[in-house]
Amino acid sequence: MRPNKRDELVRKALDVFYRNGFHATGMDMLVVETGVSKTSMYKHFRTKEDLILAALRLRDENFRNFLYRRIEEIADTPVGRLLALYDVLAEWFSKKEFRGCMFIKASAEYQEKEHPIHVQSAEHKRLLLEHFTKIARAAGAREPETLANQLMLLKEGAIVTAVMGLGNDPAQKAKLAAEVLIAQGVG
Template sequence: MSASKRDELVQRALKTFYQGGFHAIGMDKLAKETGVSKTAIYKHFRTKEDLILAVLRLRDEQFRNWLMRRVAALAEAPGAQLLAIFDALDEWFRESDFRSCMFIKASSEYQDRAHPIHATAAEHKRLLLIYFTDLARRAGAKAPEALARELLTLKEGAIVLAHLFGPDDAARDARRTAERILQAELPAKG
């Protein structure tokens, strides 16, 4: 299988796992959904878990790049970008194929923190925390690391609630809470 075929397989597997979960999608269903035989899949990935790891790495790259670009497009100043995170989330929640967070799903299906899939999911959240911390630091936050953790907590909670109850209020409620936190944590304007 060529690199482009491998990449195409990972992209198709991402869509399949995102819609159906990791444990619920067996190799037969994965082969059917991706249009790639099990033999061909196993030529590139020793195990299903190796494929899941490749899928998670791709999703991490896609999601973080999308979020950073979208936040930058929605606001210029770092403080405003911290709020724009929730505006971007609101857009994502309203997409017709929104099915929650692939990393939350992965960590709940592979609960052992030492498992590579769980660790990869945790790494995604750690990289988002670094991004939030950088924005908080550039915005002049009194305690950028603590602020970033609080905003990440709001973001993750909003994802879960949007998945459980629908997109209508989750990101907006989280944004309003973030506004109150930012008023206390960022230097006053003027």
């Protein structure tokens, strides 16, 4: 099924926002980059922030689907799935278009905790934490919430390290640390 104009605009805007940031991307740039007129944009979205929220929702859906699917393909045990997170990160980091986490960027550009864009970004991270807490629980972690939080901190640190070009193979280094945490927390 062919995507409708609104969906196509959101998909194209997502790429522009990811590449250039939110504040740096003005409506004129969006017109040029997406090929959609301002009139059409405002027909679908009252404000640029409404378009950003739609783009973040799409990114959330796409990223979590990619992440969860790849983890399931790589590992078939709960402990294996906790570790596979870092293998999937390594794949993501190696992609030419990798520019870090869109949700970290959004929360940095919209820092007021009540701002809808900040809230949407935090929700993405909350959903990931919830997912990995379930896996930690299935793995038999004594404190699944604590273990999942620790693993998520490693994940976030690896993302920031990778985008900044610091260190060599941050996903693998995070995985080695995760192995220690899992060995201490499961059983």
